[in-house]
Amino acid sequence: MSSPAIGRVDRRKARTRAALIAAGQRILADRGTTEVAVQDITDEAGVGLGSFYNHFTTKSELFEAAVFDLLDAFAAGIDAARADVQDPAELVAIGIRSTCRLAATRPAVARVLVLTGPEFLVADRGLAPLASRDLRQGLASGRFTLARPALALAVVGGSVLAFLQMRLTADGSGSVTDADADLLAATLLTTLGLPAAEAAEIAHRPLPVLDPPPGPTPQGEPS
């Protein structure tokens, strides 16, 4: 057991780390770049410059932690919202539709995802493990017929990432919408092996409500 004094130190360290990570998330979301000085991060976090190096070796390490903390929490939220769903096809559809909606419901989180790029698809944290599990389950149950899990993940994950990028940069004329997100889910279910009519029906079921995803809420954005 640790003494109360140690406990206080640990709690303070944890608070400093959390403040740095939250600062990293806000910087990514607001400025869309990791090209900032360490001092900018500690200023944003309201902590001393030196304390940065008690927690992180490099800026990249901080930003990676900032991104994956956000994505872990978002993935946990999707998982909780789908607790009553058994069908792997519907699990995948909810994952696709919920993630595509991030661009509208929580653009800051969507921007972080797009900025991280395809790297998050090969990570062992965040959304990739959730997507991999869903896809393998669908394959094992015979629901999906695309026999290479890596390709299934590339198609599903890459398409969602590209969709988010399009939605964030749409100028209105060629913009993609929630309806397109559902159409994308239906399309990807047919790619995985479902008949088109069944895929469309599953991709248009009522979508479970997610808890508001965590993460930065820039000015003017509903929290």
Next chain:
Amino acid sequence: MSSPAIGRVDRRKARTRAALIAAGQRILADRGTTEVAVQDITDEAGVGLGSFYNHFTTKSELFEAAVFDLLDAFAAGIDAARADVQDPAELVAIGIRSTCRLAATRPAVARVLVLTGPEFLVADRGLAPLASRDLRQGLASGRFTLARPALALAVVGGSVLAFLQMRLTADGSGSVTDADADLLAATLLTTLGLPAAEAAEIAHRPLPVLDPPPGPTPQGEPS
């Protein structure tokens, strides 16, 4: 008409710009980051620090030019190699298979593509305009049935990007190969609306040989 003296100045300016862009391409490919000092770029280019600002306002501007110069040239190479192909389905298949092979034939270019991330899918230069044209042609001719060009581009472009990322980070155990690139092309053609057997046949035709793509050739990599 410009005088010979002006011509010499213009040629020198063009050489400096080209040297800076080539330096940016090598830095992206070798170091995998844009987080370098302007001085690093001018040192790599063998030009004076001050000349950077005669050509670019920011590092981002230089790196954007470096990426799109590379992708424009690669897209032109694909287009030239497919000059005798009429069928939009085969045009798309060649584009997918050639781009996926970049990870093996020219990893430096593939790394630049992945580092740029989904942003290149919404650009008006590089591979996106080529892919958009192919997809719209296939739709207009009735060859493809996925009726939203934006979704078709998200699925095709996003999948290829994710495939490249997987191939570049594969540790051997779950690695994706040229055969998977062809399977991906076949899968995506069925997503666009082709019957599975026809898609598979088209995605396994002999692939036209591309001129070696331009761009950085890191040490030890065949040029």
